[in-house]
Amino acid sequence: MKTMLQNFLAFAAGLAAGSAVNMSIIMVSGAVIAPPVGADLTTMEGLQEAMHLFEPKHYLMPFLAHALGTFAGAWVAALIAVNYKMIFALGISVFFLAGGIINVIILPSPTWFSVLDLTAAYIPMGYLAGWLAMKYSDKNNP
Numbered sequence: 589m590k591t592m593l594q595n596f597l598a599f600a601a602g603l604a605a606g607s608a609v610n611m612s613i614i615m616v617s618g619a620v621i622a623p624p625v626g627a628d629l630t631t632m633e634g635l636q637e638a639m640h641l642f643e644p645k646h647y648l649m650p651f652l653a654h655a656l657g658t659f660a661g662a663w664v665a666a667l668i669a670v671n672y673k674m675i676f677a678l679g680i681s682v683f684f685l686a687g688g689i690i691n692v693i694i695l696p697s698p699t700w701f702s703v704l705d706l707t708a709a710y711i712p713m714g715y716l717a718g719w720l721a722m723k724y725s726d727k728n729n730p
Contacts, residue, residue, distance in 0.1 A: 591670045598668035602680040606661020610653045610684075617649030632694070639696050647701045654709035658684040662714040666721030673725065674718040681714020 618629065624641035628634030661684065662677035669676040688710055692702045 594668065594670050595672070595676065598665045598670075598676055599679065601668055602661040602663075602665025602676065603683065604661075605664040606657045606659075606680060606684060608657075609660040610657025613649060613653035613656060617653070621645055621649055636695060642697075647697070651701070651705055651709055654684065654688055654705055655713050658710050659713040659717045662717035663721050666718045667725065673722050674715075677714045677718025677721065678711070681710045681717075684714075685710035 623629050623646065624638060624643070627638035627641055629638060658681050662680040665680045666673040666677040685706065688706055691697075692706065697705075
């Protein structure tokens with residue numbers, strides 16, 4: 589029972605950590621790369637209307653938010669999980685991938701960005717985080 593509870597908490601903590609990292613990067617992105625002139629990115633409707641004004645540089649921060657958010661969430665989940673660490677890491681990445689697919693459907697982004705985002709920001713980051721967390725756990729638990 590304790591193992592199941594800790595694994596459940598691992599998944600919940602992974603979702604929370606990944607979401608926090610993702611949203612933190614999105615919140616500071618306008619200060620790092622200025623949005624297009626006249627774009628209102630504070631609402632989903634404003635974002636949808638401004639997408640045609642985006643240049644390639646405007647996609648850097650969303651990609652980093654997706655990739656680093658997924659990595660952080662998967663890493664936290666894998667570190668906390670008692671067993672099946674890679675499964676938990678990949679589970680977090682699949683959860684975030686589902687959100688990425690929804691974003692691709694809702695927001696009219698260029699095909700190159702959608703393909704890059706969906707293929708590189710989620711499952712590979714989850715796998716890398718799971719692998720690193722397992723290496724770290726093995727090193728610290730002989």
